[in-house]
Amino acid sequence: MSDILVIGAGPAGLLAAWIARQRGARVRVLATGIGTTHLAAGWIGLLDADGDLPAALGHWTAAHPRHPYSLAGLEALWGGIAALREATAQDDVSYEGDLSSNYQLPTALGASAAAALAPASFVAGDLRRPEPMLIAGPRGWRDFYPQLCAENLARQGVAARGLAFDLPEMRAASQFDLTSVGLARLFERAEVRARIADQLRPRLDGAVRVGFPAVIGLERAVEAWRDLQERLGVPVFEIPTLPPSVPGTRLYQACKAALTRAGVQILLDMTVTRGVTANGRAIGVIAPDVVRERTYRGDAIILATGGLYGGGIASDQRGELRETIFGLPLHTPPRDASQERAGVGDWFQPVFLSEQEHPIHKVGVRANSQLQPVDESGRVVLANVYIAGRLLAGYAPLAEGSTEGVWLATAYRAAQEAGAL
Numbered sequence: 001m002s003d004i005l006v007i008g009a010g011p012a013g014l015l016a017a018w019i020a021r022q023r024g025a026r027v028r029v030l031a032t033g034i035g036t037t038h039l040a041a042g043w044i045g046l047l048d049a050d051g052d053l054p055a056a057l058g059h060w061t062a063a064h065p066r067h068p069y070s071l072a073g074l075e076a077l078w079g080g081i082a083a084l085r086e087a088t089a090q091d092d093v094s095y096e097g098d099l100s101s102n103y104q105l106p107t108a109l110g111a112s113a114a115a116a117l118a119p120a121s122f123v124a125g126d127l128r129r130p131e132p133m134l135i136a137g138p139r140g141w142r143d144f145y146p147q148l149c150a151e152n153l154a155r156q157g158v159a160a161r162g163l164a165f166d167l168p169e170m171r172a173a174s175q176f177d178l179t180s181v182g183l184a185r186l187f188e189r190a191e192v193r194a195r196i197a198d199q200l201r202p203r204l205d206g207a208v209r210v211g212f213p214a215v216i217g218l219e220r221a222v223e224a225w226r227d228l229q230e231r232l233g234v235p236v237f238e239i240p241t242l243p244p245s246v247p248g249t250r251l252y253q254a255c256k257a258a259l260t261r262a263g264v265q266i267l268l269d270m271t272v273t274r275g276v277t278a279n280g281r282a283i284g285v286i287a288p289d290v291v292r293e294r295t296y297r298g299d300a301i302i303l304a305t306g307g308l309y310g311g312g313i314a315s316d317q318r319g320e321l322r323e324t325i326f327g328l329p330l331h332t333p334p335r336d337a338s339q340e341r342a343g344v345g346d347w348f349q350p351v352f353l354s355e356q357e358h359p360i361h362k363v364g365v366r367a368n369s370q371l372q373p374v375d376e377s378g379r380v381v382l383a384n385v386y387i388a389g390r391l392l393a394g395y396a397p398l399a400e401g402s403t404e405g406v407w408l409a410t411a412y413r414a415a416q417e418a419g420a421l
Contacts, residue, residue: 001024001025001026002025002026002299002300002418002419003025003026003027003028003297003298003299003300004017004020004025004026004027004028004298004299004300004301004302004415004418004419005027005028005030005284005285005296005297005298005300005301005302006020006027006028006029006030006301006302006304007029007030007031007272007285007301007302007303007304007305007325008029008031008035008303008304008305008306008310008312008388008389009029009031009033009034009035009266009268010031010034010035010036010037010304010306010310010389010390010407011035011036011037011040011251011252011255011389011404011407011411012304012388012389012390012407012410012411012414013029013031013035013302013304013305013388013389013411014029014035014037014252014255014256014259015080015083015084015087015255015407015408015411015412015415016302016304016388016411016412016414016415016418017029017259017264017302017415018083018087018255018258018259018262018264019080019083019411019412019415019416020302020415020418020419021259021262021263021264022083022262023415023416023419024419025418025419027264027265028264028265028266028267028296028298029259029264029265029266029267030267030270030272030285030287030296031266031267031268031270032268032269032270032271032272032311033268033269034252034268035252035306035310036248036306036309036310036390037245037248037249037251037252037255038243038244038245038248038249038252039243039244039245039248040245040247040248040251040403040404041107041113041115041240041245041247041248042118042119042122042214042238042240042245042246042247042248042250042251043103043105043113043115043117043118043119043122043240043247043404044081044084044095044097044115044116044117044118044404044405044408045102045113045114045115045116045401045402045403045404045405046077046099046102046116046401046402046404046405047060047102047114047116047400047401047402047405048102048114048400048401048402049102049114049401050101050102051101052100052101053099053100053101053102053116054074054099054100057069057074057077058074061074064394064395066393066394067394067395068367068392068394068395068406068409068410069395069402069405069406069409071367071368071369071371071392071410071413072369072371072409072410072412072413073369073409073413074409076409076410076412076413076416077405077408077409077412079412079416080407080408080409080410080411080412081099081117081408083408083411083412084408087254087255087258088251088254088255088258090254090257090258090261091250091253091254091257091258092221092222092254093119093250093251093254094119094120095117095118095119095120096117096118096119096120096123097115097116097117097118097123099116099117102114102115102116103115103116103118103122103123103126103128104126104127104128105118105122105125105126105127105239106125106127106135106149106153106158106211106239107149107239107240108143108144108145108149108213108239108240108241108242109148109149109152110148110149110150110151110152110153110155110156110160111152112127112156113401114401116405119238119247119250120222120225121214121216121221121222121225121236121237121238122214122237122238122247123237124209124235124236124237125209125211125237125238125239127153127156127158130159131159131208131209132159132160132161132206132207132208132209133150133153133158133159133160133161133207133208133209133210133211134150134160134161134162134163134200134203134204134205134207134209134210134211135147135149135150135153135160135161135162135163135210135211135239136162136163136164136165136196136200136210136211136212137149137162137164137165137212137213138164138165138166138167138170138183138213139164139165139166139167140164140170141170141178141183141213143179143180143213143241143242144213144239144241144242145162146162146163146164147162147163147164148162149162149211149239150162161205161207163200163203165196165199165200166199167186167192167195167196169186169192170183170186179244180213180214180215180241180242180243180244180245180246181215181218181244181246181249183213183215184215184216184217184218184221184246185218187215187216187217187224187228188217188218188219188220188224190227193224193227193228193231194231196228197228197231197232200232201231201232201233204232204234207234208234208235209234209235209236209237210232210234210235210236210237211236211237211238211239212228212236212237212238212239213238213239213241214238214239214240214241214245214246214247215238215241215246216228216236216238218246218249218250219253221246221250225238270287271287271288272285272286272287272296272305272325273286273287273288273293273325274286274325274326275301275325275326276295277326277382280380280381280382280383281382281383281384282298282301282326282382282384282385283295283297284296284297284298284301285301285325299384300384300385300386300417300418300419301384301385301386301418302385302386302387302388302414302415302418303325303326303365303373303385303386303387303388303391304387304388304389304391304407304411304414305324305325305391306389306390306391307363307364307390307391308321308360308363309390310390310391311324312324312325312390312391313330313363313364313391319346319347321363323365323391326373326381326382326385328365328373328381328382328385329365329366329373329374329375329376329381330363330364330365330366330393331362331363331364331365331366331393331394332363333346333347333359333360333362333363346359347359347360348360355399356399357396357398357399357400358396361395361396361397361398361399362393362394362395362396363393364390364391364392364393364394365387365391365392365393366393366394367387367392367393368380370386370413370417371386371387371388371392371410371413371414371417372385372386372387372417373385373387384418386413386414386417386418387410387414388407388410388411388413388414389406389407389410389411390406390407392406392410
């Protein structure tokens, strides 16, 4: 039985740990904190594409041979999806979608986002459907504006109308400072849901589905969502809000529960400061303990520490970038040959909201098809280290709509390769 260390408790790290454990390895997760699940919308985006999604993914990998999808293989993507569904099945975090095409789901600003899979509480909001909708939210809550959402949807031809409802409990909690998590706990109370339904039912005015901010419960979300639908008499759907993301929190809790059931040790507040290597292999990593530094050893290490925003890559004011644990070689933005080093001006497009990805978004660790880190020539740097998730180079998740798909595929492949040692 192999010992595998997973560094990082974001979605890629958690899923890789679960998969590795299912394959018989002893697994420990070390992380500074909880990762990016609490920032995520909650759906699963594979690729922003219309029509036949598997065909689009096939064309994409053929055209982008260094993309993480191409490195891991699409079979790893399907394996990662199956693993996620299995890992979260006991905790009422169910994902719907047949993977043949994308849902088009509304955002809080009234835009449309492509998602291959979505929580059951999201799918009634699919904008491909023609049924009129009511967008409802608590009056005065600063993180969701139902009228704004509905107006922007209407500009795109969606039959949508916005309406605010009163929630007296918000006054006691300070309506402006109430977070999405606090509001989700209010929605778990049956009397609160009843009061909301009583306000909205007489004002549906032809709407046959109702969208709410994604705060319909936390620990008992499925129960709360079903009850609210029953009280309103029409399908209810959730729309992601500003962080902290309640759907992302549900996913994190479900993954953590699955790891606990599987016997995986999760050590949070453990900031790994550096790795220990010898003869082209990683021996372990060092993290401060209560009174001294401690070395954590493993036969293999899955590095899922995130990218520039997650802490896996550090930067400075001179435009220097580095991988934070092993100092692995990075793919960095191209620079003018006359410059001694890249500056931050090379990281971005001239227009911040450009349709083109910013060069900085493709920064990361180069890897081979086993997801081992490699240098510019393709030589393996550390043979028993495997890269998963946002730390990988060669893709722009926001522009591509591939955020969740990449962590699914690479978590699966990294766990598979690490367990084969």
